[in-house]
Amino acid sequence: MTLGEHGALRGIRVIEIGQLIAGPFCGQLLGDMGADVLKVEPPGDGDPMRNWGRGDDKLWWEVVARNKRSISANLRLPEGQQLVRKLATTADILIENFRPGTLERWNLAPESLQALNPRLIIVRVSGYGQTGPYSSRAGFGGIGEAMGGWRYIVGDPDRPPSRMGVSIGDTLAATYGCMGALAALHARERTGVGQIVDSALYEAVLQVMESLIPEYQVAGYVRERSGSALPGIAPSNVYPCKDGQYLIGANQDAVFARLCTAMGRPELADDPRYADHLARGRHQVELDALIADWTRNQTTAEVEKLMIEHGVPAGNIYRAPEMLADPHFKAREAIIDLPTEKWGPLKMQAPFPKLSHTPSSVRSPAPTQVGQHNAEIYGEELGYSADQLDALRAINAI
Incomplete structure (x- = not known):
């Protein structure tokens, strides 16, 4: 050809x-x-x-x-x-x-x-x-x-x-x-x-680099290293499971409410500490710890099943072996x-x-x-x- x-x-x-x-x-x-x-x-x-x-x-x-x-x-x-x-x-x-x-x-x-x-x-x-x-x-x-x-x-x-x-x-x-x-x-x-x-x-x-420059110009804010989390965006992190780690991104209000239901904690969606985007950002560390306490008692497969059922963006952290085995990559x-x-x-x-x-x-x-x-x-x-x-x-x- x-x-x-x-x-x-x-x-x-x-x-x-x-x-x-x-x-x-x-x-x-x-x-x-x-x-x-x-x-x-x-x-x-x-x-x-x-x-x-x-x-x-x-x-x-x-x-x-x-x-x-x-x-x-x-x-x-x-x-x-x-x-x-x-x-x-x-x-x-x-x-x-x-x-x-x-x-x-x-x-x-x-x-x-x-x-x-x-x-x-x-x-x-x-x-x-x-x-x-x-x-x-x-x-x-x-x-x-x-x-x-x-x-x-x-x-x-x-x-x-x-x-x-x-x-x-x-x-x-x-x-x-x-x-x-x-x-x-x-x-x-x-x-x-x-x-x-x-x-x-x-x-x-x-x-x-998103809004890194205007954030500094307007507010004097200099972005710092934050590991697997993005400051003020919560929950969106990697959480421990029985057999590995799992990434969950539920920082939008309605999605967070679905995550709470999946965790068996629907009342968290109305808790003033987590009820909206700004509140969750202020309490990011404690919210991540709360979610981690839940995920570490589940396998990655169990967490994935619940995230799919409740429409929460989430996924495994892939390497080459997982990519080659995944049916979506193949399809x-x-x-x-x-x-x-x-x-x-x-x-x-x-x-x-x-x-x-x-x-x-x-x-x-x-x-x-x-x-x-x-x-x-x-x-x-x-x-x-x-x-x-x-x-x-x-x-x-x-």
Whole structure:
């Protein structure tokens, strides 16, 4: 099956010259939606993501590089730079996540690429953005999470700031980069010209910080770490059971009343300490303790049954084994089996979100070799002869 044959972005070509997480995840999202993604890797070892993962089995690449074709180009050499310039004339979107100024040093400045192809949209993901006093600094996802406010509020209050178990700063910046690219594609329909999408890691994190800034401006309130609870939002926490833990979210008045009935304590809904949102927030600690006294005498299955019967939002805390065993994941096809050369059918998350008429899909596994599609792209599509490709290999340009 030809890449880009199906999906909302069928017919859109993406050149991805980023590496590690943010740029490649943006490319993954666009590829899942049907775009033809050409992954440009440095000759030799390629993208470091090929060797990222747990233990001896490096599986991250299999997810982030799906739906992509690999070509190699040494962007530090004029010959490699010229290959990207030629590719840019055929593309709709170019993604990069190098430190600002790197493209310019490689003679691949956005204005020069857009001079060759005025319709080209360039997604630039970086730590601090393309402008401002910090723009030239190196920036990784964790730094963006810290500067954007995420790290300070994550963890238990008696311990240093913690982190999530995933690279949320990188993936947020990539997602906003993808969103910007889609908006730029729509704008191009009206204007006929592309534009630059500037996605900074710290600003992507800042976007999901809710009312953190105005809370400080108006009330001088600085959000602090609060563990598994959100201050003033009660009950909404993880509660102990006989055989594990269970998450319950019943902070809305009517839902809280249903929880009280499920617990066999309907009178609590009318107790002045818990009767409305503000009261429950003021008595959050004692309310959590009261609910925990009830749940610790139940199994998770018993609590779940009661929550479902009474319409209370709640759920188990899943790991990979629970996801693979859950019938809802299966019914929704949230996890797919992707045929791979090395691993056989490999389970991974399905494309998301779901579109009713132009569904996203995984049409090909991650390329196994750096430059696996050089002959196909450079030779068949750009017209380079076998001798020309051999000459480029001889100087390590591909």
